[in-house]
Amino acid sequence: MIFDPAEQARVPFLRGILTRSLQDCGLSFEESYRVASEIRDELQGVGELSNSELRQLVLKHLDSFGAEVIERYRQPSGQTPTILVRDAKGRGVPYSRGRSRMTLEPCGFEAEDSIDIANRLHDDLTRQGITEIEVPELRRRTHAQIVERLGEKAGKSYLIWQEFGKSEQRLLLLMGGTAGVGKSTFATQVAGILDIIRIQSTDMLREVMRKMLPERLAPVLHASSFLAWDRMPRVEGQSADESTLLKEGYLQQVELLTVACEAVMQRAHKERVSLIIEGVHLHPRVLDFVPEDKGLIAVPMMLAVLKRGELKARICGRGEKEPDRRAKRYLKHLDDLWRLQSFLLSEADHYGVPIVANDNKRRTRRGILRTVEAALAKRFSGDPERVFS
Secondary structure, X not given: OEEEOOOOEEEOOOHHHHHHXXXXXXXXXXXXXXXXXXXXXXXXXXXXXXXXXXXXXXXXXXXXXXXXXXXXXXXXXXXXXXXXXXXXXXXXXXXXXHHHHHOOHHHXXXXXXXXXXXXXXXXXXXXXXXXXXXHHXXXXXXXXXXXXXXXXXXXXXXXXXXXXXXXXXXXEEEEEOXXXXXXXXXXXXXXXXXXXXXXXXXXXXXXXXXXXXXXXXXXXXXXXXXXXXXXXXOXXXXXXXXXXXXXXXXXXXXXXXXXXXXXXXXXXXXXXXXXXEEOOOOOHHHHHHOOOOOOEEEEEEEEEOOOHHHHHHHHHHHHHHOHHHOHHHHHXXXXXXXHHHHHHHHXXXXXXOOEEEOOOHHHHHHHHHHHHHHHHHOOOOOOHHHHHO
């Protein structure tokens, strides 16, 4: 718990709040999330900490990011802003290089490019003595800086994301893939970048359904996706190879989970919020159950680790960090996992679902964002007049 002596109040430590605060200081989402996670881990077992002690702990972790980041974190939040950014309703918020950089994250630019663009933009505004600026003008200047540094293609990417941001349309990201390919990791990262607050795992949906449907009624539901075939009713005289049985068992489990996935999608549709669903059960057929809504943009993708040795190494690494996720069982059935991934990639290719290879964190995150951008580009032209109006 964090104690505020001035307010005489105790509140829990919230990693998400600290992550946002660090982004405002100029750190990327990945950097902010890592630092906030490290601090959360350090606070495990600590009964209570004052807010001043927490700030000192944060500053200690910011040492490696340089004096400028530290100074931004130290600045009092009530300080009068040098530059006000006003929206269409005339409301003003302080210009922040951190927030400016955050608006570039969906474009998938390199961190150093985003930092440079945000710094150049701030320096130009300061040099020209600008104390107030309208949002459309800020967008226009940002676009000009992007084109100057990174070219027209990067500028177009920025325009598409900004046009989408001005719309009232929502995203539905469907991240499929077997265990160990990074679905939950990248779902969390991309949610932070795109400001999506709803993430749903199909594994969690399966756990709920297991409570509702006992094993005697739905035996395939009570096994891992790659072992569901072993719970299928036996038919006398039936013979099939292991790959065929694995596919049939998996698809039977998918059929059951599709009901829950459809319910989650309908709920998000009703509440008009964006949503990320991640899990092995996101077979391309799930797209048939996406709500029909012109304001909803569904983006399916299949994550994969294309080298067997790399998949094994990732599962081993995950076992060290999260032993409760049963890495030993996954390693024991690595052949089944590999066969299931081969089947999923074949199905993704058949249904035209983009495949994103996870061979490098930065490239994979960029690949996911580019996949989303490609879907946006089918609806948004990136017209400067719309973005800057």
